[in-house]
Amino acid sequence: MENCFHCGDECREDSLVFQEKPFCCSGCKTVFEIFENNDLSYYYKLENTPGISPKIQESKYDFLDNAEIAEKLLEFDDGNVKIISFLIPSIHCSSCIWILENLHKLQKGVRSSQVDFPQKKVRISFSAEEISLKSLVLLLSRIGYEPYISLENYESKKENINRSLIYKLGVAGFAFGNIMFLSFPEYFEINEFWLDQFKHIFRWLMFSFSLPVVFYSGSDYFISAFKGLRSRILNIDVPIALGISVLFIRSTAEIIMNTGTGFFDSLSGLVFFLLLGRFFQHKTYAFLSFERDYKSYFPIAVTRIKDDGEQITEEQVQVYKVQKGDRIIIRNEELIPMDAILIKGEARIDYSFVTGEAEAVEKKSGDKLYSGGRQLGGIIEVEALKEVQQSYLTQLWSDEVFKKDKNSGFQSLTNKISKRFTVSVLSVAILSAAFWMFYDPSKALNVFTAVLIIACPCAIALAAPFTLGNLLRIFGKNKLYLKEASVIEQVAKIDTVVFDKTGTITTNKQNSICYDGLELAEEELEMLGGSLRASNHPLSRALYSILDRNSIKTPEVFQEFSGQGIESDYGDKKLKIGSAAFVGNKPVAEGTLEKTSVHVSSNDNYKGCFTFHNSYRNGVEDVFEKLSAGKELIILSGDNEGEKQKLQELLPAGTAMYFNQRPGDKLEFIKKLQQRGKKVMMVGDGLNDAGALAQSDVGIVISENINVFSPACDGILDASMFSKFHEFIRLSSKGISIIHWSFILSLSYNLLGLGFAVTGNLMPVVAAILMPLSSISIVLFTTFSTQQIASGLKTK
Amino acid sequence: MSIIYMLLAVSVVVALIFFVAFILSVKDGQYDDVYTPSVRMLFEDELVKPDSEKESSVNKVKSN
Numbered sequence: 001m002e003n004c005f006h007c008g009d010e011c012r013e014d015s016l017v018f019q020e021k022p023f024c025c026s027g028c029k030t031v032f033e034i035f036e037n038n039d040l041s042y043y044y045k046l047e048n049t050p051g052i053s054p055k056i057q058e059s060k061y062d063f064l065d066n067a068e069i070a071e072k073l074l075e076f077d078d079g080n081v082k083i084i085s086f087l088i089p090s091i092h093c094s095s096c097i098w099i100l101e102n103l104h105k106l107q108k109g110v111r112s113s114q115v116d117f118p119q120k121k122v123r124i125s126f127s128a129e130e131i132s133l134k135s136l137v138l139l140l141s142r143i144g145y146e147p148y149i150s151l152e153n154y155e156s157k158k159e160n161i162n163r164s165l166i167y168k169l170g171v172a173g174f175a176f177g178n179i180m181f182l183s184f185p186e187y188f189e190i191n192e193f194w195l196d197q198f199k200h201i202f203r204w205l206m207f208s209f210s211l212p213v214v215f216y217s218g219s220d221y222f223i224s225a226f227k228g229l230r231s232r233i234l235n236i237d238v239p240i241a242l243g244i245s246v247l248f249i250r251s252t253a254e255i256i257m258n259t260g261t262g263f264f265d266s267l268s269g270l271v272f273f274l275l276l277g278r279f280f281q282h283k284t285y286a287f288l289s290f291e292r293d294y295k296s297y298f299p300i301a302v303t304r305i306k307d308d309g310e311q312i313t314e315e316q317v318q319v320y321k322v323q324k325g326d327r328i329i330i331r332n333e334e335l336i337p338m339d340a341i342l343i344k345g346e347a348r349i350d351y352s353f354v355t356g357e358a359e360a361v362e363k364k365s366g367d368k369l370y371s372g373g374r375q376l377g378g379i380i381e382v383e384a385l386k387e388v389q390q391s392y393l394t395q396l397w398s399d400e401v402f403k404k405d406k407n408s409g410f411q412s413l414t415n416k417i418s419k420r421f422t423v424s425v426l427s428v429a430i431l432s433a434a435f436w437m438f439y440d441p442s443k444a445l446n447v448f449t450a451v452l453i454i455a456c457p458c459a460i461a462l463a464a465p466f467t468l469g470n471l472l473r474i475f476g477k478n479k480l481y482l483k484e485a486s487v488i489e490q491v492a493k494i495d496t497v498v499f500d501k502t503g504t505i506t507t508n509k510q511n512s513i514c515y516d517g518l519e520l521a522e523e524e525l526e527m528l529g530g531s532l533r534a535s536n537h538p539l540s541r542a543l544y545s546i547l548d549r550n551s552i553k554t555p556e557v558f559q560e561f562s563g564q565g566i567e568s569d570y571g572d573k574k575l576k577i578g579s580a581a582f583v584g585n586k587p588v589a590e591g592t593l594e595k596t597s598v599h600v601s602s603n604d605n606y607k608g609c610f611t612f613h614n615s616y617r618n619g620v621e622d623v624f625e626k627l628s629a630g631k632e633l634i635i636l637s638g639d640n641e642g643e644k645q646k647l648q649e650l651l652p653a654g655t656a657m658y659f660n661q662r663p664g665d666k667l668e669f670i671k672k673l674q675q676r677g678k679k680v681m682m683v684g685d686g687l688n689d690a691g692a693l694a695q696s697d698v699g700i701v702i703s704e705n706i707n708v709f710s711p712a713c714d715g716i717l718d719a720s721m722f723s724k725f726h727e728f729i730r731l732s733s734k735g736i737s738i739i740h741w742s743f744i745l746s747l748s749y750n751l752l753g754l755g756f757a758v759t760g761n762l763m764p765v766v767a768a769i770l771m772p773l774s775s776i777s778i779v780l781f782t783t784f785s786t787q788q789i790a791s792g793l794k795t796k
Numbered sequence: 797m798s799i800i801y802m803l804l805a806v807s808v809v810v811a812l813i814f815f816v817a818f819i820l821s822v823k824d825g826q827y828d829d830v831y832t833p834s835v836r837m838l839f840e841d842e843l844v845k846p847d848s849e850k851e852s853s854v855n856k857v858k859s860n
Contacts, residue, residue, distance in 0.1 A: 046839075094835045094838070097835055101836070115832055116829045117829070117831050117832040118832070119829070163827070166827060167819065170818050170819065174818075198800055205808070
């Protein structure tokens with residue numbers, strides 16, 4: 001079978017051939033023609049089958065004609081020249097970058113465009129006189145790069161990128177290099193005439209280089225130490241700030257009194273290495289966002305019906321402006337943004353997003369529809385019952401759990417050890433100063449400061465950032481994307497894992513069925529295939545593709561009863577396929593009501609039913625088996641109990657299961673577990689888990705396509721790596737033991753240094769060697785050992 | 797030997813020039829996206845068509 005020249009999908013029987021190239025659909029062919037006509041076929045040379053099959057509904061972007069909404073989306077606007085940034089999830093290869101940066105060849109009026117690949121964004125500057133915002137969006141959609149515009153875009157302020165860490169690192173590195181270079185002559189302490197002559201200017205130059213290091217680059221440590229002290233916590237930044245200030249004051253005193261060269265080199269080196277650790281820990285996945293709420297899912301505008309007595313018109317209106325009682329039109333695949341009552345049309349609402357229920361529900365006119373449901377099928381008309389912010393789904397976000405910072409109460413390993421460390425360093429410093437006071441008072445101050453300098457816990461402060469930063473990268477390569485490094489420490493402490501069912505441990509595709517009832521004859525199967533093929537209902541489609549019949553019989557008369565089933569007539573035989581009530585009056589077997597099933601009858605004789613099963617992800621049994629040793633496992637599902645028995649067979653005994661849990665219930669459930677002192681990890685997938693994800697100690701989202709948005713969480717795991725789930729938890733605990741080992745290693749360096757310090761022999765050159773040496777060996781140790789423990793992840 | 801003042805001044809000034817260049821490049825956003833430029837530089841330069849032909853092809857798109 002051939003693959004589409006544009007998108008690479010398999011071509012079916014009804015594929016097209018154009019210019020001797022196969023295309024899977026006319027959409028792909030059209031994109032190819034557009035590129036070909038505009039001399040942009042280089043697109044196909046850059047990568048094989050780079051394209052995305054375009055799927056658009058032109059009416060979807062009508063709201064961009066509304067000037068007020070359009071204005072909010074623009075980044076810059078001076079009347080004619082406008083600049084806008086789009087998030088385009090389908091950006092995936094170098095061809096995408098090339099075509100999007102050559103938009104100006106395709107469309108007059110586009111002045112320039114620039115792609116930010118990691119963020120999957122394109123920034124387009126265009127001339128409003130030649131092309132409107134709407135036609136620009138439509139152009140992008142037509143070539144397969146549909147921008148993602150949601151309610152979030154409407155509110156987002158100009159994001160300020162915080163680059164202060166790079167500046168601070170740059171300043172510290174710059175000063176470190178220059179000070180090293182200036183202090184080099186004095187390392188050898190040659191009492192040479194010329195050196196003696198110039199050493200003052202060298203020293204004062206070093207002093208001036210160290211000023212920005214202490215007061216700018218190091219400022220974070222002082223602020224954090226101050227905050228810690230104020231709330232009576234001895235965090236790791238306290239001894240660091242102490243070390244930095246003692247280094248600076250003692251060095252300045254030395255050069256003023258002309259007693260020595262000071263420790264400016266060690267000072268700037270220390271700050272530089274510390275910031276380097278911070279920079280390393282700070283790995284971000286630009287294309288993912290861990291802070292999403294309902295706004296990234298909700299549409300920016302809806303179609304409102306305006307009835308001014310004489311004529312009825314449709315208008316595009318911003319969703320926040322929709323009032324109670326307004327009539328709204330919802331089209332196929334559109335989300336219902338507020339609680340509403342169905343007025344007209346056939347509604348099939350997919351609530352999987354909100355409740356986790358897999359099956360779409362049919363609604364009749366007069367039924368209540370909840371926000372967050374997605375309409376499948378035709379156009380419906382609804383009347384808003386509430387405003388957006390007061391609706392069922394959106395109210396979840398008014399829970400205070402979304403406002404508090406999750407990590408505020410968390411005490412990291414480093415800060416824990418720092419408490420004991422600071423106390424013992426201070427006592428060593430005071431004790432040795434007291435000793436020298438008695439023995440040789442002139443050296444007492446010298447020794448006191450030397451102890452504080454050498455004990456500055458540079459290596460301890462580096463151990464966690466480098467270990468966790470490394471693990472973060474390794475996890476990222478294995479498709480577990482964590483929000484920040486400290487999440488790993490939290491994961492290591494978990495004792496309870498709560499799983500959502502639908503979409504988390506099951507796949508989103510329903511692809512296994514079983515048949516219950518009287519056996520169907522070959523002829524009946526052929527007829528069944530023919531009838532199913534004629535139907536557009538998702539269940540018919542799914543069943544048809546699973547049955548995979550070679551020969552089918554097309555019915556003579558075919559009729560579809562919406563919400564009930566299909567009836568097909570073959571002359572002598574009549575087939576009814578659909579819901580139990582529609583097909584026949586046979587009593588339905590116990591339990592099947594809760595499952596998704598399709599019933600069949602032939603000539604009004606009930607035959608049996610096909611039952612769909614959610615298929616479980618590969619490795620679910622294994623993951624649960626491995627986790628059940630040492631961790632409490634819980635299933636928390638928004639779905640009904642239909643799958644309970646199967647789950648009990650599949651999962652290890654002792655796995656608690658709770659069904660029919662609404663989003664708010666899940667949140668409360670996690671809260672109760674935590675009140676019992678459990679450290680809870682929540683594993684979920686949809687918005688219905690959002691509360692539980694936010695409440696839990698660690699919230700992980702399983703995602704089949706990481707470009708599709710996931711609710712706010714601490715980490716996103718690609719579904720294909722689900723079978724390694726337990727490995728990630730195991731690695732996190734191992735990472736913590738690496739940090740413990742590094743602490744021991746760096747403490748031994750500190751003891752060695754203390755030997756120099758308490759005896760009053762700390763030379764600047766010793767400090768200058770010992771400090772970077774300890775830091776570098778910690779970095780090497782953590783890097784190699786994390787690589788070592790992670791090697792298991794790859795081979796298995 | 798007072799030439800050393802001169803040399804020191806020159807070395808510090810040179811270092812400062814590079815430092816300022818670094819700060820400006822960060823401010824400019826050069827470090828915000830460090831991936832895309834590495835791809836972009838590999839694109840080949842294409843042949844430029846005469847303007848008249850370009851016009852007509854743009855019109856073709858519009859009719860699509």
